Amino acid sequence: xxxxxxxxxxxxxxxxxxxxxxxxxxxxxxxxxxxxxxxxxxxxxxxxxxxxxxxxxxxxxxxxxxxxxxxxxxxxxxxxxxxxxxxxxxxxxxxxxxxxxxxxxxxxxxxxxxxxxxxxxxxxxxxxxxxxxxxxxxxxxxxxxxxxxxxxxxxxxxxxxxxxxxxxxxxxxxxxxxxxxxxxxxxxxxxxxxxxxxxxxxxxxxxxxxxxxxxxxxxxxxxxxxxxxxxxxxxxxxxxxxxxxxxxxxxxxxxxxxxxxxxxxxxxxxxxxxxxxxxxxxxxxxxxxxxxxxxxxxxxxxxxxxxxxxxxxxxxxxxxxxxxxxxxxxxxxxxxxxxxxxxxxxxxxxxxxxxxxxxxxxxxxxxxxxxxxxxxxxxxxxxxxxxxxxxxxxxxxxxxxxxxxxxxxxxxxxxxxxxxxxxxxxxxxxxxxxxxxxxxxxxxxxxxxxxxxxxxxxxxxxxxxxxxxxxxxxxxxxxxxxxxxxxxxxxxxxxxxxxxxxxxxxxxxxxxxxxxxxxxxxxxxxxxxxxxxxxxxxxxxxxxxxxxxxxxxxxxxxxxxxxxxxxxxxxxxxxxxxxxxxxxxxxxxxxxxxxxx
Numbered sequence: 001x002x003x004x005x006x007x008x009x010x011x012x013x014x015x016x017x018x019x020x021x022x023x024x025x026x027x028x029x030x031x032x033x034x035x036x037x038x039x040x041x042x043x044x045x046x047x048x049x050x051x052x053x054x055x056x057x058x059x060x061x062x063x064x065x066x067x068x069x070x071x072x073x074x075x076x077x078x079x080x081x082x083x084x085x086x087x088x089x090x091x092x093x094x095x096x097x098x099x100x101x102x103x104x105x106x107x108x109x110x111x112x113x114x115x116x117x118x119x120x121x122x123x124x125x126x127x128x129x130x131x132x133x134x135x136x137x138x139x140x141x142x143x144x145x146x147x148x149x150x151x152x153x154x155x156x157x158x159x160x161x162x163x164x165x166x167x168x169x170x171x172x173x174x175x176x177x178x179x180x181x182x183x184x185x186x187x188x189x190x191x192x193x194x195x196x197x198x199x200x201x202x203x204x205x206x207x208x209x210x211x212x213x214x215x216x217x218x219x220x221x222x223x224x225x226x227x228x229x230x231x232x233x234x235x236x237x238x239x240x241x242x243x244x245x246x247x248x249x250x251x252x253x254x255x256x257x258x259x260x261x262x263x264x265x266x267x268x269x270x271x272x273x274x275x276x277x278x279x280x281x282x283x284x285x286x287x288x289x290x291x292x293x294x295x296x297x298x299x300x301x302x303x304x305x306x307x308x309x310x311x312x313x314x315x316x317x318x319x320x321x322x323x324x325x326x327x328x329x330x331x332x333x334x335x336x337x338x339x340x341x342x343x344x345x346x347x348x349x350x351x352x353x354x355x356x357x358x359x360x361x362x363x364x365x366x367x368x369x370x371x372x373x374x375x376x377x378x379x380x381x382x383x384x385x386x387x388x389x390x391x392x393x394x395x396x397x398x399x400x401x402x403x404x405x406x407x408x409x410x411x412x413x414x415x416x417x418x419x420x421x422x423x424x425x426x427x428x429x430x431x432x433x434x435x436x437x438x439x440x441x442x443x444x445x446x447x448x449x450x451x452x453x454x455x456x457x458x459x460x461x462x463x464x465x466x467x468x469x470x471x472x473x474x475x476x477x478x479x480x481x482x483x484x485x486x487x488x489x490x491x492x493x494x495x496x497x498x499x500x501x502x503x504x505x506x507x508x509x510x511x512x513x514x515x516x517x518x519x520x521x522x523x524x525x526x527x528x529x530x531x532x533x534x535x536x537x538x539x540x541x542x543x544x545x546x547x548x549x550x551x552x553x554x555x556x557x558x559x560x561x562x563x564x565x566x567x568x569x570x571x572x573x574x575x576x577x578x579x580x581x582x583x584x585x586x587x588x589x590x591x592x593x594x595x596x597x
Contacts, residue, residue, distance in 0.1 A: 005165050012161030013156050013208065020098075020204055023151025024110060027060050029350070030144040046311050048306060053090020063095035064201055064237035065347075067256050071241045072344030075249035076355075081318065085311045088256050091298040092231065095472040098203035099293035102210050105159050127153035128529040139183055140416035150581025160430035162211035187266055194526040202234035206296055210289040220291060221283035224271065228264035228293050231303075235260055247325075251318035258317055263303025284341055310516040337362070341406040351423050361484045363399040364394060367433040367440075371539065374440035375469050377447035378532075387501050389444040395435035395529035403430050425549040429483065436476070439542075446531050455525050464511065464588050465532060468504050471586040472536045475501060484490040488554050496578040498540050500586060505537040507588060529591060 007231040057066045070087055073079035116514040130149030133142050209226060212218065235257040242253035275283060287313075307314065340359065370392040373385055407427050414421065450456075457465060475497045482490035510530055515521045 005022055005168060009165035012158045012163075012165055012211075014158070016158030016162060017199065017201075017204055017210075019153070019155030019158055020201065020207075021150055021151070023155055024060055024062050024065065025414065026144050026147030026151055029147065032200055046308060049083060049086025050090035050308065052091070052513055053087035054094035055090070056087075056114050057094025058093040058097045059094075062201060062203060063091040064234055066091040066094070067235075067441075068239040068241045068344055071245060071249045071252050071347065072236055072342040073078050074252045075242075075245040076339040077248075078340065081248055081251050081255065082311070082315055084252050085255055085314055086308075087260075088252075089304045089309055089311075089400060091296075093262070093304060094291065095203050095234075097299040099206045099210065099296045101291075102156075102207045103289040105156065105163060105210075105289060112219075117163050123156040124572065126150075127394065132185040140418055144416065159211055162208070163214045166212055167214055185272070188222060188225025189229035189232065189264065191232075193233035194229075196233025197236040200234075202230045205230045205233065205293065207551065208369060210292050211258035213288055214293060216286050216523075218287050218292075219284055220287045220295070222273075223292055224286050224295055225268065227292070227299060231260045231361045232257075232264055236329070251315075251322050253312050254318045254321050259303065259307060262314075263299070263307060264307060267299055267356075268304055301463050336531070338402045338423060341402060345410075346410055346413055349410060349419050352406075352410050353414075353419060353426070354404060356410070356423075356426055359399065360405055360433075361394065361424055363403070363430060363433045364480045364483050365397070366396055367436040369509075370396065371443075371476055372473065374443040374447070376452075378446055378465070378469075379478055381447055381451045386444050386448055389440060393437045393441045393527060396434050396460045397442045399418065400430050400434040406539050421553060422427050425455055425553055428549055429546055432545050436539055436542050439539050442535050443444040446502055446528055446535075450525075450528055453524070455522075455528060457525055457529060458515065458521050460589075461512065461515070461521060461525075461529060465529065468501075468536055468590055469532065471497065471501050471504060471582070472539055472584045474586075475540050475543045479546045482550060483546055488550060490551040491511060493549040495544055495577050497582045498544040499579060500582040501537060501540040503583075504586060504588065505533050508533050511588070 014171065051500065053066060057063050059067065067088060070084045074081055075085055126149040130146040130153060133146035133542065134150065137143055137146065157590055180431060188334070192205065192209075195208065197200050200206075206227065209218075209223065209230070213223075235253070238253040238256045243249045337359065340355040341352075342355075347356060370389055373390050373392070377385060377389070404427065407423055407430075411420070411423050411427075456462075475494060477492050478490055481487065512521065512526055516523070516526050
């Protein structure tokens with residue numbers, strides 16, 4: 001092989017690995033986190049776990065990626081180790097699909113229909129479709145499909161390039177001499193493990209082995225140990241991912257390692273004994289791409305069938321490796337809800353966003369609770385309730401810090417347009433939830449000051465503030481429930497009420513000034529009333545923001561700052577009807593009575 005042959009080999013390898021990465025990324029984005037949610041909701045049935053593990057891995061084309069997800073699930077407490085064991089077994093079966101696809105490159109036939117099955121025949125068509133979709137499509141879904149097609153085409157082109165580059169090596173005695181040494185089982189296992197550990201993908205390393213098989217230098221006997229080693233080498237990705245994770249996640253990585261190591265050892269022992277006893281003729285036969293795919297599949301099916309009854313044993317072995325500590329037992333009773341914001345989920349943005357939404361919903365509910373409790377202090381003040389408001393406001397701050405930091409890291413990932421909008425809306429929403437908590441804290445402090453100075457509103461002022469407060473509680477409940485339930489119709493009902501609250505704010509302050517001029521209330525109580533009204537009005541503004549973010553997610557043409565002015569005629573009629581209904585519901589009473597005691 002000359003320098004140009006080496007360059008072709010390196011270039012083919014680069015294209016092969018890049019194509020696999022692009023195709024896997026497109027498949028993952030197209031799934032939008034659905035595959036991860038399927039795994040998350042898995043039951044403890046081992047057989048079902050194996051089937052789901054195989055299915056998910058066949059789709060995303062990477063057993064390493066599936067295992068890393070499992071490490072994240074166990075680390076965040078979403079999944080138990082016992083559930084992960086079966087999925088790991090299934091992942092090894094699912095990853096064999098790639099080797100069968102790559103084996104199509106070896107198809108040789110004069111029949112036109114059979115030749116069409118050869119990737120070099122149909123991958124150019126997929127590449128053309130992919131580039132047309134990528135350049136012309138506007139929807140993120142079609143762009144993801146274009147990535148899958150282009151990734152597959154590049155993958156196959158890289159495979160063909162590698163195969164063509166190494167074909168001349170068949171006539172080089174030195175090269176074939178090196179490869180024959182791989183028939184030593186220990187050396188074969190070591191080479192396979194090192195190759196896979198370096199490129200972090202058993203599918204890719206098997207593909208490289210298939211490309212090299214065109215030299216005719218590999219026999220069935222020499223590739224069997226290499227494939228065993230490749231299955232062991234793929235564990236490196238999960239082991240690296242588990243570094244810095246909790247003990248449960250590290251045990252998951254060890255289960256993956258033990259499954260592949262034990263499976264390889266048992267397979268090689270049985271194969272060695274049978275080969276010694278029966279002297280299998282096929283071991284000296286030249287192996288092709290399809291033969292390598294068959295060995296890869298047979299081994300993984302064998303390992304799963306043999307070890308499936310011993311899932312509990314693998315679990316116990318992991319616990320023996322990393323024993324349960326007293327500290328871990330104590331911590332198991334304290335649920336850390338922020339564990340779901342696992343760094344490993346960032347590589348699967350669709351699922352990461354789902355985890356953020358689940359936490360944001362808890363934050364939303366807490367913001368409504370804290371506001372309700374703060375408002376209740378004006379009716380019945382207690383030190384304990386005031387303290388609770390303070391503690392809950394601190395909890396809201398923690399939610400914003402944790403979620404905000406995670407969403408910021410998530411925004412730097414390769415997101416679809418819809419995912420990008422979702423992350424942006426979530427970041428704005430959690431800021432509004434936190435600000436609602438700040439206003440609740442302000443109200444708590446005002447209530448405390450009024451209690452300390454024994455201030456009381458006049459009868460009419462108290463009535464007006466109760467009406468005002470009821471409207472604020474209504475808009476808060478509507479916006480929070482709309483967010484939690486993702487109810488667009490409920491979100492549409494928020495803005496008409498916000499405009500009514502703006503009117504209430506102005507009217508309450510105007511009536512207060514008139515009473516102040518007539519000496520029917522003090523300046524001190526007037527300042528307290530004004531401060532309460534300011535906080536009420538700003539809470540309503542944040543509720544409006546939340547509703548508009550939701551409406552924008554449904555229709556990205558909506559302008560946040562000019563939402564009302566851009567309503568369609570039909571929507572405007574409905575808007576005005578709701579506004580009139582809210583005005584009747586939250587009416588302060590006649591102005592004449594408001595100025596009387």
